[in-house]
Amino acid sequence: MDIAEVARRSGMPASTLRFYEEKGLIRSIGRSGLRRLFDADVLERLSLIALGRAAGLSLEEIARMFAPEGQPQIDRALLAAKADELDDSIRKLTAMRDGLRHAAACSAPSHMECPKFRRLVGLAARDVKRAHRKKSAAKLV
Amino acid sequence: MDIAEVARRSGMPASTLRFYEEKGLIRSIGRSGLRRLFDADVLERLSLIALGRAAGLSLEEIARMFAPEGQPQIDRALLAAKADELDDSIRKLTAMRDGLRHAAACSAPSHMECPKFRRLVGLAARDVKRAHRKKSAAKLV
């Protein structure tokens, strides 16, 4: 397959495919003149990348999941850790969604006068501080 | 409160507070010489901003939720629409989390040999294509 076909079948622009190859996320199997040739399995790999992106992983994290080819347990630990992170995000998003849903329906003149909404806001505030502590701690390393 | 106290109490760096003020997301209530003075209610506002960010809203979207002061129903419709978007993200993240969790535990030698995992991957692929269609359509406007 040439790059145009991969683009068509994966839904990603050719520029992205070249970019991913440069980053080592995918590989072309050869050339025809200048033109890259891809094996069909690149599509699976691209789906995997898309999945990771959709779940909020960075390209670098995704690359790490693919790469080592020698430490399967590190790989599995990473997957599990990522799953935990996702759980966290899901909890946050769910709280936010409920808050929005409520705010859209709530009759309080200003959302801030609604106790439900205020509780939610307080929750988020705690999270930010936690995140900042984490970041500062990370800098010390 | 001066900016340092707001920073301390909100957990955000002063530079971020100045940045948010410049963007119109928060307001200082006056100055003492050059120094900004903030009302205590800015903390509530910052929590709200943090909540929005954590839920994946852009600063511009957050600003729109605050701003109009005249179209309460547009505001509510926007909130409801955002809640729906969040529902979508939550579904995706949940699928991803389950996939990761499974992959971390699954005994198949390579994740791609596991039918559960492959189904998940296919799901993500469809999503990318949908996103690209949406983007292309948006460009035509």
Add this chain to the structure above:
DNA sequence: GTGCCACTTCAAGTCAACTTGAGGTCAAGG
């Protein structure tokens, strides 16, 4: 009253993940 240092402004830098543009190459159809 005076010196320090937290505050100020404004411009520029950073980071991730791509996209865009200029200038060049070559496979294939006519």
Add this chain to the structure above:
DNA sequence: CCTTGACCTCAAGTTGACTTGAAGTGGCAC
């Protein structure tokens, strides 16, 4: 054979959300 246009490379641009740096100001403890 020759043109065409899809593909190539490499550098630079873009966007969002901030951060950093240099140069300046002024509140307040002494």
